[in-house]
Amino acid sequence: QKEVEQDPGPLSVPEGAIVSLNCTYSNSAFQYFMWYRQYSRKGPELLMYTYSSGNKEDGRFTAQVDKSSKYISLFIRDSQPSDSATYLCAMSADTGRRALTFGSGTRLQVQP
Amino acid sequence: DTEVTQTPKHLVMGMTNKKSLKCEQHMGHRAMYWYKQKAKKPPELMFVYSYEKLSINESVPSRFSPECPNSSLLNLHLHALQPEDSALYLCASSQVGTGYEKLFFGSGTQLSVL
Numbered sequence: 001q002k003e004v005e006q007d008p009g010p011l012s013v014p015e016g017a018i019v020s021l022n023c024t025y026s027n028s029a030f031q032y033f034m035w036y037r038q039y040s041r042k043g044p045e046l047l048m049y050t051y052s053s054g055n056k057e058d059g060r061f062t063a064q065v066d067k068s069s070k071y072i073s074l075f076i077r078d079s080q081p082s083d084s085a086t087y088l089c090a091m092s093a094d095t096g097r098r099a100l101t102f103g104s105g106t107r108l109q110v111q112p
Numbered sequence: 113d114t115e116v117t118q119t120p121k122h123l124v125m126g127m128t129n130k131k132s133l134k135c136e137q138h139m140g141h142r143a144m145y146w147y148k149q150k151a152k153k154p155p156e157l158m159f160v161y162s163y164e165k166l167s168i169n170e171s172v173p174s175r176f177s178p179e180c181p182n183s184s185l186l187n188l189h190l191h192a193l194q195p196e197d198s199a200l201y202l203c204a205s206s207q208v209g210t211g212y213e214k215l216f217f218g219s220g221t222q223l224s225v226l
Contacts, residue, residue, distance in 0.1 A: 008152070020147060032213045043116070043202050043217030044155065088154055092213050100213060102154035 003027050006089055006103030015112050019076040023089035023103045026070065030091040033065050035074045038086045038105070039096075047087075048074060079110045118203050118218035126226050128194060133221045135186040135203030142184040143212055146178060147202040149220070155202055161186065162208050192226045 010077045013019055021035075031052055036044035048063040049054050050072075056063045062075040072091075076083055089103040116137045126129050135144065135176040143162050147155035160168035161180040175197075186203055200222050204215040 024214050034213055041200075041219075041222070043219050044215075045217065046214055051215055084174070087133075090213075099160065100215065104154050105152075107152075 001026060001106075003101050004089065004091060004103040007106055008104055010107040010109055011078055012109045012111060014083060015079060015110055017079050017110070018060070019074075019079050019108060019110075021074040021076075021087050021089075021108070022104050023072050023091075024070055025072075025091055025101075027091075027093065027101075028070070029093035031094050032089040032092045033063070033072050034100070035061075035063055036088040036090055038088060038101075040085075044088055074110075079108075081110050081112045083105075084108055084110050116157075116203055116205055116216050116218035118201075118221055120221060121219065122222045122224075124224045124226065125190065125193065127195075129193075130189070130191045131191065133188040133203075133223075135188075135218055136184055137205040137216070138184055139203035139205060139216065140183075141216070142183055142208045143206045144180060145204040145206070146176075146186070146188050146216065147204060147217075149200045149202055169200055190223075193223075195225050198223055198225045 004025045009096045019070045033050045035048040037047045038044040053065045053067045060077045064073040084104040090100040119134045149155045158172045159178045164180045179187040200220040201226040202220045203218045206212045
């Protein structure tokens with residue numbers, strides 16, 4: 001079993017839809033939770049960062065962390081064609097080894 | 113300046129060639145990383161430098177040789193690569209302490225080994 005599971009998609013939605021992207025994880029030591037967006041042939045870009053449980057909102061994006069269920073989500077409201085990209089969840093624990101564990105990424109296509 | 117600059121953007125090399133990938137950042141970050149990414153896969157960590165010292169080597173074959181000449185530069189020297197090493201090579205940087213999770217990635221070098 002992978003430490004972080006993420007549905008690879010592709011997920012295709014019409015413009016204006018609400019998008020829900022999710023990851024589950026098995027390592028209860030994870031405390032830092034990130035969402036990175038990666039456009040084709042580009043490096044990943046940090047979109048959202050959350051420490052421990054709770055919600056965080058930034059414009060059209062909302063990140064949720066439920067540590068009791070080991071489940072994180074990214075919601076995109078009023079999705080736009082420019083949101084079409086691969087979304088990678090990433091996590092890390094507050095241990096000596098400071099490296100991220102990435103999910104496999106979900107490819108999102110927003111149709112105009 | 114919040115940019116990580118990688119050169120070259122594309123590289124084609126034979127299995128007997130020696131080449132180098134370069135990475136530069138001017139954000140004052142003291143942690144720098146090399147990742148390898150295959151198509152439709154997540155980035156895989158290769159090396160981490162912290163304060164210009166190698167802190168993590170993910171059992172990468174010796175045909176990949178990293179170098180951190182100063183706090184702004186990171187190189188990856190390539191020698192005798194195999195076709196299966198063809199991938200997107202990403203450089204990233206971050207703070208060393210709190211905030212290390214917030215990686216800033218470059219656009220990568222797309223490497224093809226013939």
